[in-house]
Amino acid sequence: MTDAAHEAGDDQLAAPGRPVAITPGQAALSGLRHPLVGILLLIGLCSAISGKPLDGVLMATVAVLLAWDAARARLRGWPGAQGAYTAATAPPRQNFTAPGGRVGTQWRPVRLLGPAAGVVAAVLYATIVGDFSRYSWPVTIAIVALGCLMVAIAWQGPIRSRRVLTGRPLRRAWLWAVVLVSGGCWELSSLLQQPHLTTDSAAHPTISALSDPVLASHPGRTVFLSGWLLMGWFLAGR
Amino acid sequence: MTSRELTIGGYLTVLAACVVLQIAAVRRPERLPSLGRVFTHVMRTRTGRVGVLVAWAWLGLHFFAK
Numbered sequence: 001m002t003d004a005a006h007e008a009g010d011d012q013l014a015a016p017g018r019p020v021a022i023t024p025g026q027a028a029l030s031g032l033r034h035p036l037v038g039i040l041l042l043i044g045l046c047s048a049i050s051g052k053p054l055d056g057v058l059m060a061t062v063a064v065l066l067a068w069d070a071a072r073a074r075l076r077g078w079p080g081a082q083g084a085y086t087a088a089t090a091p092p093r094q095n096f097t098a099p100g101g102r103v104g105t106q107w108r109p110v111r112l113l114g115p116a117a118g119v120v121a122a123v124l125y126a127t128i129v130g131d132f133s134r135y136s137w138p139v140t141i142a143i144v145a146l147g148c149l150m151v152a153i154a155w156q157g158p159i160r161s162r163r164v165l166t167g168r169p170l171r172r173a174w175l176w177a178v179v180l181v182s183g184g185c186w187e188l189s190s191l192l193q194q195p196h197l198t199t200d201s202a203a204h205p206t207i208s209a210l211s212d213p214v215l216a217s218h219p220g221r222t223v224f225l226s227g228w229l230l231m232g233w234f235l236a237g238r
Numbered sequence: 239m240t241s242r243e244l245t246i247g248g249y250l251t252v253l254a255a256c257v258v259l260q261i262a263a264v265r266r267p268e269r270l271p272s273l274g275r276v277f278t279h280v281m282r283t284r285t286g287r288v289g290v291l292v293a294w295a296w297l298g299l300h301f302f303a304k
Contacts (some may be wrong), residue, residue, distance in 0.1 A: 034285065036286075036289045039289075040289070040292065043296070052299070052300075052303075052304075054299070054303060054304055055299050055300070055303070058295075058299070059292070059296070062288065062292050066284075066285055066288060069284065069285075070285070129302075134301070135302070135303065135304050136304070137304065139303065140299075140302070140303040143298040143299055143302050143303045144299070144303065146295075146298070147292075147294075147295030147296075147298055147299065150294065150295060151288060151291050151292055151295060153291075154281075154284075154287040154288050154291040155284065155287075155288055157284070157287075158281070158287070162275075162278045163275075163278075164278075164279070164282070165271055165275050165276070165278065168268065168269055169263075169267065169268065169269065169271040169275065170271065172269065172270050172271065173276050173279065175259060175270065176259060176271070176273060176276045179252060179255045179256055179259060180256075182252055182255075183249070183252035186245075186248045186249065186252060187249075190245055202242060203240070203241040203245070204241060204242070204245050205242060205245055205246070207249065208300070208301065210246070210249075211301065224301070225298075225302075228294075228297060228298050231294060231297075232291075232294050234274070234277075235277060235281070235290055235291060235294055238274065238277045238278045238281045238287075238290075
């Protein structure tokens with residue numbers, strides 16, 4: 001089955017070249033019923049009612065864009081429709097790799113220049129943004145701008161090709177799911193044991209509550225932002 | 239052990255489990271995927287890629303933004 005079919009959630013799309021006759025309404029519904037769209041809309045709603053309207057608007061915007069993209073892919077109804085990128089099939093975007101990256105030593109300075117510039121930019125970003133107070137407009141604009149940029153990059157497809165996970169390692173990926181979901185449930189249980197959703201509990205601290213003392217200082221915010229940027233760089237390279 | 243210590247112990251246990259899994263994956267990649275390979279798998283479609291990057295952006299928003 002193609003990823004276009006996966007995205008649209010319709011097995012009939014798996015047949016190459018098979019004409020698909022659906023109405024725009026059906027296509028819109030197929031986009032809306034994608035699990036991630038529902039999750040993002042739920043996060044957006046919860047964020048908005050817990051006093052974070054900007055988070056809510058951004059999550060809802062991405063959810064609508066994903067639903068629109070899935071609906072568009074279904075309307076096209078042919079394998080390889082835009083949005084069907086996979087690590088195995090999508091060509092890496094050459095503009096993100098050094099020219100002649102696999103050629104001997106002559107391009108080595110060029111290959112090092114990009115990462116070095118990225119590190120400098122990241123350190124500058126973390127230092128400058130870390131100097132702003134939490135929950136202020138300057139830090140909000142800086143975080144939103146970078147977040148939107150990264151999501152836009154992710155939308156275009158993978159930066160580079162990577163080996164596809166298959167066989168025994170794929171079958172054992174559930175171990176990671178168990179650990180990560182357990183962590184999420186533990187955090188959620190702490191959150192629900194607070195006296196109020198917006199009031200921290202000393203007996204059942206969430207990760208946010210535990211990080212507050214660290215984020216109270218400029219060095220702490222800079223280190224935390226550096227870690228966040230590092231995580232973004234790691235994810236963008238997947 | 240207080241509730242606070244138990245709660246923090248839970249977070250540390252999850253962190254330790256991640257470290258153990260990652261070390262095991264690096265030592266025996268033919269048996270267990272590393273976290274990076276799992277993310278590569280999850281992010282093989284546009285929806286997966288955008289979803290993971292939105293989760294990352296949400297972390298920044300959650301800790302810093304209005």
